[in-house]
Amino acid sequence: QVQLMQSGAEVKKPGASLKVSCKTSGYTFTGLFIHWLRQVPGQGPEWMGWINPNSGDPEYAQKFQGRVTMTRDTSTRTAYMEMRGLRSDDTAVFYCASGLTPYFEHWGQGTLVTVSS
């Protein structure tokens, strides 16, 4: 079955960078897009963008353009999301999700990121 396993919780200072990993199993890695979403506590999820694991091409929501980079490593079946210039309002749970469709059937367990001085 499709499984997505994310890296562990992180605490970051304002201005720092973050890199979250999403290791996949149970399907052909290059066959499904990997999406990244952010969920601030008490709010709905927010779609950040996706990466096509086959080509490596990403697409970003305009809000995150220039601050986020999505990459993948096909040899380890892992996708990565890097965010720079962290602020306190970036404190959230970050999720990866996989699929061919723009709705999300398979999710990682989430990575809690706390940004605090």
Added chain:
Amino acid sequence: EIVMTQSPATLSVSPGERAILSCRASQSVSSNLAWYQQKPGQAPRLLLYGASTRATGIPARFSGSGSGTEFTLTISSLQSEDFAVYYCQQYNNWPYTFGQGTKLEIK
């Protein structure tokens, strides 16, 4: 971007009763709407897509309707495991956007 508005924010219903949750889009999203269920500490779980098609393994008590800008999620006979937060998501336009959620609580 398309704004998704869910109502009510909180819905109190007794087990065995029916719950009706609403979702409104700021412009038409055709039938490109999904519903999710989220429990504390868990990732969202896909319930419906295409406004009314149940995802794999979703019980028949979950149903959806609507198109354009008005959508409804109906849970026909609430079970204890159904008390959670529910989100709608449009995927008709970039960026894909979610509502703020409806918390379904036990009455």
